Amino acid sequence: MSSRSEILGKIKSLKLEEKPLPETPVFAVSPNLEESFIYSILSNKGEVWTIQELEGKIHSGTFPKVFSALPEFKSFSNQELPADPHDFADLDLAIIRGQFGVAENGAIWLEDVDLGLRAVPFIAEHLAILLDRKQLVGNMHQAYQKVGMTESGFGLFIAGPSKTADIEQSLVIGAHGAKSLLLILT
Amino acid sequence: MSHPVQAAEFLQDAAKSKWHDETLWFVRDKRDKISHTIPEWEQLRELASKIKDNVLGNLDTYLEDFERNASKNGIKVHWAKDAEEHNSIVLSILQEKNCKAIVKSKSILTEECHLNPYLEKSGIEVVDTDLGERIVQFLNQPPSHIVLPAIHLKKGDISKIFHEKLHTEEGNEDPTYLTQAARIHLREKFLGAKVAITGVNFGIAETGEFVVCTNEGNADMGVHLADVHIACMGIEKIIPKREHLSVFLRLLARSATGQSITNYTSHFRSPSAGRETHIILVDNGRTAQLGRETFRNSLKCIRCGACMNTCPIYRRSGGFSYESTVPGPIGSILSPGLDLKKYSTLPFASTLCGSCTDVCPVKINIHEQLYAWRQEITKAQGTSGKSLSMKLGNGIFKSPLAYKISGTLMRAALKTLPDSLIYNPLNSYGKSRDLPELPKESFKDWYKINRG
Ligand code: SF4
Numbered sequence: 001m002s003s004r005s006e007i008l009g010k011i012k013s014l015k016l017e018e019k020p021l022p023e024t025p026v027f028a029v030s031p032n033l034e035e036s037f038i039y040s041i042l043s044n045k046g047e048v049w050t051i052q053e054l055e056g057k058i059h060s061g062t063f064p065k066v067f068s069a070l071p072e073f074k075s076f077s078n079q080e081l082p083a084d085p086h087d088f089a090d091l092d093l094a095i096i097r098g099q100f101g102v103a104e105n106g107a108i109w110l111e112d113v114d115l116g117l118r119a120v121p122f123i124a125e126h127l128a129i130l131l132d133r134k135q136l137v138g139n140m141h142q143a144y145q146k147v148g149m150t151e152s153g154f155g156l157f158i159a160g161p162s163k164t165a166d167i168e169q170s171l172v173i174g175a176h177g178a179k180s181l182l183l184i185l186t
Numbered sequence: 187m188s189h190p191v192q193a194a195e196f197l198q199d200a201a202k203s204k205w206h207d208e209t210l211w212f213v214r215d216k217r218d219k220i221s222h223t224i225p226e227w228e229q230l231r232e233l234a235s236k237i238k239d240n241v242l243g244n245l246d247t248y249l250e251d252f253e254r255n256a257s258k259n260g261i262k263v264h265w266a267k268d269a270e271e272h273n274s275i276v277l278s279i280l281q282e283k284n285c286k287a288i289v290k291s292k293s294i295l296t297e298e299c300h301l302n303p304y305l306e307k308s309g310i311e312v313v314d315t316d317l318g319e320r321i322v323q324f325l326n327q328p329p330s331h332i333v334l335p336a337i338h339l340k341k342g343d344i345s346k347i348f349h350e351k352l353h354t355e356e357g358n359e360d361p362t363y364l365t366q367a368a369r370i371h372l373r374e375k376f377l378g379a380k381v382a383i384t385g386v387n388f389g390i391a392e393t394g395e396f397v398v399c400t401n402e403g404n405a406d407m408g409v410h411l412a413d414v415h416i417a418c419m420g421i422e423k424i425i426p427k428r429e430h431l432s433v434f435l436r437l438l439a440r441s442a443t444g445q446s447i448t449n450y451t452s453h454f455r456s457p458s459a460g461r462e463t464h465i466i467l468v469d470n471g472r473t474a475q476l477g478r479e480t481f482r483n484s485l486k487c488i489r490c491g492a493c494m495n496t497c498p499i500y501r502r503s504g505g506f507s508y509e510s511t512v513p514g515p516i517g518s519i520l521s522p523g524l525d526l527k528k529y530s531t532l533p534f535a536s537t538l539c540g541s542c543t544d545v546c547p548v549k550i551n552i553h554e555q556l557y558a559w560r561q562e563i564t565k566a567q568g569t570s571g572k573s574l575s576m577k578l579g580n581g582i583f584k585s586p587l588a589y590k591i592s593g594t595l596m597r598a599a600l601k602t603l604p605d606s607l608i609y610n611p612l613n614s615y616g617k618s619r620d621l622p623e624l625p626k627e628s629f630k631d632w633y634k635i636n637r638g
Contacts, residue, residue, distance in 0.1 A: 002265070003265040003266060003267040003271060003469075004265040006267055007249075007265055007267060007421065007467070007469045007473060008246050008249065008250070010469075010473040010476075010477075011245050011246040011249075011473055011476065012246050014473075014476060014477050016242065016243045016244075016245075016476070017243055018240075018243045018244060019236070019239040019240050019243045020240065021236075021237060021240045021426060022232075022233050022236040022237065022240075024233060024429070024432070024433060025226075025229070027225075027226045027229075028225070040446060043445075043446065044445070044446070044447075044449055085410060085411055086377055086411060089373075089377055104436075104446060105446035105447040106446070106447070107447050107451065112458070117410070117458075118406070118409075118410040118458055119406075119407075119410035119411055122403050122406045122407050122410060122450075123407070123410075123411070139432070139436070140431070140432035140433075140435055140436050140447075141429070141432040141433075143432065144428060144429045144431060144432045145429070147428070149393075149428075151455070152455065153259070153455050153456035153457070153458060154452070154453065154454060154455065154456075154458070155395075155452075155453035155455065156406075156450065156451065156452050156453065157447065157450070157451040158449065158450060159446075159447050159448070159449045159450075159451075160449040161449065162401070162402050162403040162449065162450075163401050163402065163449060164317045164318075164365060164401060164402050165334075165401075165443075166316070166317040166318035166321065166334070166335065166336050166365075167317070167321075167336070167341050167344055167361040167364055167365065168209075168339075168340060168341045168344075168361060169209055169212070169213070169334075169337075170341075170361040170362075172361050172362050172365040174365070174366070174369065175317055175365060175368075175369060175401070175402035175403065175404070176315065176369060176372060176373070176376070176402050176403050176404045176407045177402065177403025177404075177406065177407060177450070178403070181449075
C-alpha cells in the first residue's frame, strides 16, 4: 500500500466527527489607516521616505546599481532584469510598487507581476517600495479579501527589512535580505 | 536521562540560566503587550481553535484537496508515513538533481526527522540558514527553542564559534558585527545551492499553496535562487481556505515574539518558469495522535513558542533538558505520543500552572493534557499517580544536583504562581511535603514571609 493511501486510510478509519467552520466576524479597524500603517512600518524597522529623498540619494551615488521597472524610476535604473537572479547578487537598490498595505501590521502585498523576479526584494541590498496611500486596508481580514482568489504563482507580504535577534535577542537589521525597507507613499 | 537531571545541568551556570529565564519572560511580556492592543484577541484565539477543530475532523478531505490543487499548480506532492520515508524522498530528489549542497531554512519537521545527519551520511552538505540555526549547527547542537534556536547561548559563545568557523575577530561580541559575518558567509551558500529546503507554516487546501513566515528572509533567499524547492510539511499544517490565513497570521507573530507580523510572509502557489517545487506531506506519528481523543488538540499547534516562553520550568531548565525536538509544554504532550518510555518524565516537567494554556493562540488545553499524560504513564507503569510521582521524586533526591534543580524550580515556580496552583492537589510533583527542606529559602519560610 502506498503511504498516501495508508495515511488517508488511517485518518478515514478514525471516523472523526465533523465540526463546522466558524464565520469570521467583521472587526473594527483603525480610524486613521495611514497613521497606523506608518506606525506599524516604523515598528518593524522600515523607514518612510519621500520620492525626493530617494532621488537625492540615487543622484549622490549612495546606490550605484539600481533596478526599477517602474516608469517613474526608469531613468534611475541602470540595470536590466536578468534571466538568472544570481546576476543581481550585487544589486544595491530595487524600487518596486506594492499593491496595498495593511495598517495593523505594516505588511505590503506583492505578486509576481510586481517583482519581475521573485528574488528581487530579497537579493537587493536595499529595497524601496512605492505605495499609493489610497491603497490601505485596516487588518488582515480585509487584506485577504483584497488578495481574493489571485492566481499569482507567488504572493508576498513584506512588512520590514530583513532582521534577526538570534544573538542574545539583540535586534540586528540586515540578516540575509534587504538591509532596509524604504516606504514611499504616493 | 530524565528531565530533572538534564535541567540540573543547565542550572549549574547560575548567571546564564538567570539570563535565560529573564529573557524569555521579556519575550512573553512583549506578547502580552501586543495582544492587549487587539480588542478581538480572545475571539481570534477562539476562531483559530475552531478552524483547527474543523481541520482535524476533515483532515483526509483537506489533504486530498490540497494535493489536487497543488498538483494542478505544478507542485509535485509526495507522501511520507514516517521520518525515514521523508528523508529518503529528499535524498532521491537531491540525487536526481545531482545536488551536493543544499540550503535549509527553519524547519522543525526536518529536525524531527533528523534529516541533516541522514543527508550528511550521503555526502551532502546541509547549511541551515536561519542565523540561530546556523549558530547551533556550528556547535553540533540541535535548536533549544522552536522560534529562538540559540536562546541558550550568550554572545561570548557565539563570538567564539564564529571566530573558529568564520574567522571573525577574536573576542568581538558585537551582534551586528557577528550577524554581518554570517550574512557574508551565508550569501555565498545561497548563491551556490541548487536545491533549497524549507518548512511550511500553513498549507491551504482551497488553493494548494503554502505559506512560509520568516523575519530574516532566509527561506526566500534560498528558494528564489535555487532550481528546486523542497517544502516539508506535517499533515496537521493544513488550513481550509486562504482567508483563514488572516486569523492565524494575526496570532502567530504576536504570540511568538510580540511583533505584529513577520517581515516576510511568502505564499508559494506554483514554481516560476523552469523551476521545480516539491512538497512532502509527513505523518510521522500525527495520525496516531489524531486517534488519541485526549491528545488530539495538540495537533492544532502552530509552533509559536509562546508556551515555552511563559513556562516557569522551561525558562529555568532550558530547551535541551527535554531532549525532544519540540521542547517545553507542547513538546511534553507531543513527544510521549512518539515514545512513551523515552519521554515519560516530560509530562512531569510542569507545575500545571496553566500559563501555557492561557497564552496558546489556538487554545490547546496544554496543562490538562500534561495531567492526562501523567495518568497514562502511571497506567502504563502499573502504579498509582501518587506513588509514581513519589518514585520520580525519589529519583530526583538520589542525585544532589537533580535535587538542587528540583528545589530551584520549586522556588522559581513559587515566585510566579498563585496559592491555588501551588496547592493544586493534582500537582504532587510540586507539593512541599514531597520535598525535603529547601536549601536557601524553603517553601515554609517563603510562605511565612510572603503569605503568612
Ligand atoms: S502549543 Fe500553542 S503556545 Fe505552544 S507552540 Fe503550539 S501554538 Fe504556540
